[in-house]
Amino acid sequence: MSRRDHQDRLVDSLLRDRHGPEPDLLSGVQRRIEERKRHRRILRLGWVGALGAAAAVLWFLAAGQQVEVVERPPVERPPQEEALALKGIAQVIGPLERGSTIKTGEEEATLNLGSYASVRIQPHSTVRVEKKNGEEEALFLRSGEVICDVEKKPEAGFSVKSDAGSVKVVGTVFSVKVVRETKECMMRKKLICKVLAGAVLMVGLNGVTSRVEAMDRREMHSRWEKMQKMFRGGGMEDMMRKMDPAAKPQSGALGVLVTEKSILNKKIEVRKTEIQQSEEMAAQRTKAIKAIADYFTALEESPQHKELEQKMTLLKEEQKAVERPKTREGYREYWNQMRELKREEQELKREQVELHMADPKLATAYKAREETVAAYDKALAEAMEKDEALKALIKEAEVLKKQIGLVQDEERVAEAAKWQAQREAWDKRKKGGEEKGEKAPDLKNKELF
Amino acid sequence: MSRFCLETLVQTHQREILCYLRYMGADSHVAEDLAQETFVVAWEHKSPPPAEQEHRCRGWLRGIARNLFLTHCRKVKRSPVMVNSETVNLAEDVWAEVLPAEEGWMVLASRLNECLSGLSDRNRQLVADRYENNRSRADMASAHSLSEDGVKTALRRIRESLLKCIQAGSRA
Numbered sequence: 265m266s267r268r269d270h271q272d273r274l275v276d277s278l279l280r281d282r283h284g285p286e287p288d289l290l291s292g293v294q295r296r297i298e299e300r301k302r303h304r305r306i307l308r309l310g311w312v313g314a315l316g317a318a319a320a321v322l323w324f325l326a327a328g329q330q331v332e333v334v335e336r337p338p339v340e341r342p343p344q345e346e347a348l349a350l351k352g353i354a355q356v357i358g359p360l361e362r363g364s365t366i367k368t369g370e371e372e373a374t375l376n377l378g379s380y381a382s383v384r385i386q387p388h389s390t391v392r393v394e395k396k397n398g399e400e401e402a403l404f405l406r407s408g409e410v411i412c413d414v415e416k417k418p419e420a421g422f423s424v425k426s427d428a429g430s431v432k433v434v435g436t437v438f439s440v441k442v443v444r445e446t447k448e449c450m451m452r453k454k455l456i457c458k459v460l461a462g463a464v465l466m467v468g469l470n471g472v473t474s475r476v477e478a479m480d481r482r483e484m485h486s487r488w489e490k491m492q493k494m495f496r497g498g499g500m501e502d503m504m505r506k507m508d509p510a511a512k513p514q515s516g517a518l519g520v521l522v523t524e525k526s527i528l529n530k531k532i533e534v535r536k537t538e539i540q541q542s543e544e545m546a547a548q549r550t551k552a553i554k555a556i557a558d559y560f561t562a563l564e565e566s567p568q569h570k571e572l573e574q575k576m577t578l579l580k581e582e583q584k585a586v587e588r589p590k591t592r593e594g595y596r597e598y599w600n601q602m603r604e605l606k607r608e609e610q611e612l613k614r615e616q617v618e619l620h621m622a623d624p625k626l627a628t629a630y631k632a633r634e635e636t637v638a639a640y641d642k643a644l645a646e647a648m649e650k651d652e653a654l655k656a657l658i659k660e661a662e663v664l665k666k667q668i669g670l671v672q673d674e675e676r677v678a679e680a681a682k683w684q685a686q687r688e689a690w691d692k693r694k695k696g697g698e699e700k701g702e703k704a705p706d707l708k709n710k711e712l713f
Numbered sequence: 714m715s716r717f718c719l720e721t722l723v724q725t726h727q728r729e730i731l732c733y734l735r736y737m738g739a740d741s742h743v744a745e746d747l748a749q750e751t752f753v754v755a756w757e758h759k760s761p762p763p764a765e766q767e768h769r770c771r772g773w774l775r776g777i778a779r780n781l782f783l784t785h786c787r788k789v790k791r792s793p794v795m796v797n798s799e800t801v802n803l804a805e806d807v808w809a810e811v812l813p814a815e816e817g818w819m820v821l822a823s824r825l826n827e828c829l830s831g832l833s834d835r836n837r838q839l840v841a842d843r844y845e846n847n848r849s850r851a852d853m854a855s856a857h858s859l860s861e862d863g864v865k866t867a868l869r870r871i872r873e874s875l876l877k878c879i880q881a882g883s884r885a
Binding site: 265267270271272273274275276277278279280281282283284287288289290292293294296297300600 | 718719720723724727728731732733735736738745748749750752753756757800803804807808811821822825826829840841843844845869872873875876879
């Protein structure tokens with residue numbers, strides 16, 4: 265084709281375009297994009313399936329080895345209708361929500377579930393809050409004991425599950441305890457349920473149900489299972505401690521020291537609060553509160569600030585309205601939108617700062633607020649430094665911390681020496697050729713320090 | 714690329730891309746199919762040129778469309794269009810000559826309108842019959858008392874004059 269032909273064809277296509285109908289490619293493009301997304305999703309599902317199978321195999325192997333897997337809650341969670349409330353000192357794996365595991369130490373903790381069930385988790389207990397199944401709230405008791413007080417609610421149930429069975433209830437007071445029983449190299453879990461008021465329904469692992477009335481006590485067992493090698497030998501107490509990581513030594517130097525430390529920490533907090541609320545600090549605090557109130561009054565009176573606030577509220581609502589994609593494909597679009605909105609937010613904040621600088625009334629109020637709050641913080645810090653009682657408590661806590669470290673080190677040294685002695689004894693026997701076919705203690709895999 | 718950006722990109726450039734594909738030799742169905750595919754590829758691209766730089770966007774989209782068209786011609790073994798790199802380069806040169814990078818598609822469209830209004834009534838009628846009413850050459854020949862070859866030659870001359878007019882406008 266010559267240059268002239270090309271030119272002719274170009275004008276021809278221009279004329280066709282001018283006289284032809286208005287093209288609408290958008291719907292077709294969008295349809296194609298959706299198809300691509302769907303196709304990729306299917307491909308990815310294939311991968312997810314393969315990975316899921318691999319994970320299932322790994323989980324199966326891990327379960328065979330009695331490895332304790334601490335369950336972490338998923339990253340994206342559906343909104344919870346009713347919040348959970350926990351009172352007392354307890355270790356929570358992940359944020360407190362359905363699916364998280366709660367471990368109590370020396371003291372009991374109280375968990376409020378669904379506003380109708382109050383659960384007192386006894387010391388040295390491990391509980392997982394189950395995901396809500398319809399209206400039913402549930403707990404999984406791994407170890408220890410819980411005392412439950414459930415209000416009667418016809419539409420909602422409550423159950424405590426365990427490895428040895430479960431207890432279902434609608435309005436009653438009862439306690440559930442899980443203990444481990446051992447026999448030679450076998451172990452099983454025992455579920456003990458004591459009903460204080462009302463009645464509960466106990467469901468065994470085989471599906472057999474039994475009703476337990478008030479002031480009654482019933483037990484259920486899981487099957488005997490072979491214990492892992494790591495649990496054998498070393499004495500019953502040691503074995504029980506290894507089986508249940510939540511269980512801490514009831515007696516002994518370390519247990520006493522840890523309890524003392526927690527009491528001391530509480531005392532320190534109480535003393536800090538007392539200083540904060542003392543008469544000396546009261547005047548300073550009132551001054552700071554007044555300065556803060558003045559600043560907010562000045563803000564409310566400023567029409568420009570009001571306007572900026574309205575814009576900010578609208579922007580926030582817009583940000584909330586941007587739908588977070590459930591699939592990976594939409595993320596690019598989502599982040600682009602969010603980036604734009606965040607940029608606008610920054611711009612608004614910059615305008616707010618400029619307003620603060622430009623308006624003399626606002627600037628004065630802001631400065632006064634900053635100065636009085638800083639003065640209060642400084643005075644509080646000085647008062648805490650000067651307080652002899654607080655100083656003594658902090659010093660005591662530091663000494664205790666060192667002592668705990670020393671005791672822990674001693675325990676580790678003793679453990680290492682024990683394993684070393686076992687290894688030496690085995691070497692000696694091996695050299696003498698007394699016992700053949702015996703395996704040497706594996707020091708590599710032992711966590712000595 | 715956000716949904717909004719995609720919509721803007723499609724609405725701004727769809728006419729030009731369709732016209733470009735037709736100019737390269739694609740029939741109307743293939744042109745529409747490839748134009749849609751062009752925007753899908755653009756959407757999938759990790760770092761598209763900024764939408765503000767329209768001339769860069771146009772060149773980039775034309776590049777995608779050209780590659781897709783070449784792939785299409787290679788796939789279709791009995792393609793009526795003979796395409797090689799020389800032809801493609803020549804076609805691209807002619808396009809760039811008629812439609813300079815700094816000028817938008819709308820400028821060209823308005824210039825074409827101006828040039829059409831400058832045609833004689835007979836020639837305007839010939840253009841309308843051919844492109845607007847889609848009449849066959851035989852029909853047009855009988856309507857305008859010409860032979861079929863005469864219609865062909867007349868239309869070719871009209872197109873040449875329009876091209877000169879457009880180029881004169883772009884130079885001015």
